[in-house]
Amino acid sequence: MKDINKEKVVDGAKKLTALRGAMEKIADQVTEKGFENLLFTSAGGSLAALSPFCEMVKHMSTIPTFTEIPAELMVTGNPMITDKTVAVLTSKSGDTKETVAVAGWLKEKGVTVVSMCGEADSPLSKVSDYSVNYADAEPHDLLGIYFVGKLLQNHGDFEDYNVFADQLENLPEILVKTAEESVGVAEEYVSYFDPEDKEYQIWTASGNTWGHTYSMAMCVLEECQWLRTKSVHSAEFFHGTLEMVERNVLVCVGMGEGPTRPLDERVIRFAEGHTNQLVVFDTKTLSIPGIDEKYRWLLSPVLLWEMFARTYHHLADVRKHDMDIRRYYRRLNY
DSSP: OOOOOHHHHHHHHHHHHTTHHHHHHHHHHHHHHOOSEEEEEOSTHHHHHHHHHHHHHHHHOOSOEEEEOHHHHHHHOOTTOSTTEEEEEEESSSOOHHHHHHHHHHHHTTOEEEEEESSTTOHHHHHSSEEEEOTTOSOTTHHHHHHHHHHHHHTTSOTTHHHHHHHGGGHHHHHHHHHHHTHHHHHHHHHTTSSSOOSOEEEEEOGGGHHHHHHIIIIIIITTTOOOEEEEEGGGGGGTGGGGOOTTOEEEEEEOSSTTHHHHHHHHHHHHTTOSOEEEEEGGGSOOTTOOGGGHHHHHHHHHHHHHHHHHHHHHHHHTOOTTOOSSTTTSOO
């Protein structure tokens, strides 16, 4: 197991909590301007990282909220998108072609564009009405909690948002503990790759942890490790994918603490009886000092990604397959 860089974890968390005021200010300005619906759109793993916030609004508010894949949106359009729409986008590089293109497309329609970027003065930040640069800080999706939480508070849907946001000051300690407590499940997962790679594995989740679990399967294991995976929502698992479960087929569950948890538990019960390789990444097993019980489900995606990060860095180290190696992505024109 690779050593945990505690200093980096703490530094990243502190950088993000320091941006709370910037995200809340944008939420206040958007509220004052007025809006009718929320759109979350970006490409690949960035769209997956926004998924929890769509779920957050859906479970806590009546604000019409939806997600769109940029390339498809620009081909099909969407009549719900008007000059009363607020669009939220994110990109670590700030220059993802589809994300930058859809931001410009939305601006032409009068949409208010809010972005979170890992690079200052990036193409995405320049085309946005409001943009916050998080540099190399992780987990950057925390910024969405501040923005959406404040927006919901302004709408009368999250009266105790300030209590939750204040508790997030404990994030540096929380993430270090999460990293330490994730060593066991990371080692369990990696043990199934010794001495040979898996030919096929299944990743499933639901609710606000589905996006990150999908991203782990597609943007990490497929893109960065070239491993064949199947990502399927827990609610859809029993409509096809269950037939692929058998001995030596690895099933992984990204499990949070929100209202859809029973969907994941159903998959686990089935998998326990039909495969000898089941790994459950469950945020409920984690210590979250300083966070009230009722807020844990909101933090599940952030914590789950930290669990995944421990896992994929360990996997890359064991397999001697660097996370930065690509054959096609950003190497060819396609």
